[in-house]
Amino acid sequence: MKKNQVLTQSVQDYLKTIYKLQDDGTVSTTEIAKDMGVSGASVTGMLKRLSSMSLVDYNSYKGVKLTTRGERIALEVIRHHRLIELYLKEELGYKLDRVHEEACKLEHFISEEFAEKITNKLGNPKFDPHGHPIPTKEGKIHFVNEVPLSEVEAGKETVITRLSDTDQKLLGYLEEIGLIPNVKVSVISKSPFNGPISIKHADTEKVIGYEVAGKIFVEVLPSKN
Ligand SMILES: [Zn+2]
Ligand SMILES: [Zn+2]
Structure with missing residues (x-):
C-alpha cells in the first residue's frame, strides 16, 4: 500500500483535517467531529482504522496526531x-x-x-x-509570518497574504472589491470595541467590518520612517 489511490477519499479527508487542526499538538475527537460535521462515534471508528494503518498515533484520552507517514499523505x-x-x-x-x-x-x-x-x-x-x-x-x-488584518494597528501598511477559504460568499465579495492576495492595504483607523476598520487600498478608502478583517491575513510591512 504505497499509492494514494488505494486510500479512500474519506481516509484522505480525515488526514487533511487532522493536519489542519493539529498545529504541533494533538487533536481531539470533538474538534474533528465539529470540523467535518460528523458524529463523534464515526470519528472514533475512523481514528482506530487510521491507527491500524499506522497513519496516526491515537489515544482515546490524549487525542490524535499524524505519524510521519500520515503527514506525508496529508501534505500530498x-x-x-x-x-x-x-x-x-x-x-x-x-x-x-x-x-x-x-x-x-x-x-x-x-x-x-x-x-x-x-x-x-x-x-x-x-x-x-x-x-x-x-x-x-x-x-x-x-x-508565512502573517496576522489577521483586524489585529493591525492604525497607520500600518500591509500586504494581503491569505484569505480564509471557508466562507465562499465572503470570498466572492472580497474578490469583487479587490481585496485579494498580494494587494497592498493600509489601515487608516480602527473603531473601538471591535468596530469597523477604515482601510486604504488602490488609493480608495473603504470601511470593512471587524469580523471580515479577521478573515483577511496580512504581512505588516516595515514602517517607512
Ligand atoms: Zn481550498
Ligand atoms: Zn486554497
Whole structure:
C-alpha cells in the first residue's frame, strides 16, 4: 500500500483535517467531529482504522496526531488541492469563490504526473489563489509570518497574504472589491470595541467590518520612517 489511490477519499479527508487542526499538538475527537460535521462515534471508528494503518498515533484520552507517514499523505492531498485551485483560477477562469469546492472533489483523483504537469504549466507556483502555501513534492511547506488584518494597528501598511477559504460568499465579495492576495492595504483607523476598520487600498478608502478583517491575513510591512 504505497499509492494514494488505494486510500479512500474519506481516509484522505480525515488526514487533511487532522493536519489542519493539529498545529504541533494533538487533536481531539470533538474538534474533528465539529470540523467535518460528523458524529463523534464515526470519528472514533475512523481514528482506530487510521491507527491500524499506522497513519496516526491515537489515544482515546490524549487525542490524535499524524505519524510521519500520515503527514506525508496529508501534505500530498493538500498539494494537489492547492495546485488544482490555482489551475482552475489561472487557466480555466474560475472565480475565487468556486475553486475550493471543485478542488475538494478533484484532489482525490489526480495522479502525481498530473500534479507535475500543473506545476510546470503554472511555473512552479508557491501559493494557491487564497494565498495558502503549496507544499513541495517533498512535503516541505513555506511558513508565512502573517496576522489577521483586524489585529493591525492604525497607520500600518500591509500586504494581503491569505484569505480564509471557508466562507465562499465572503470570498466572492472580497474578490469583487479587490481585496485579494498580494494587494497592498493600509489601515487608516480602527473603531473601538471591535468596530469597523477604515482601510486604504488602490488609493480608495473603504470601511470593512471587524469580523471580515479577521478573515483577511496580512504581512505588516516595515514602517517607512
Ligand atoms: Zn481550498
Ligand atoms: Zn486554497
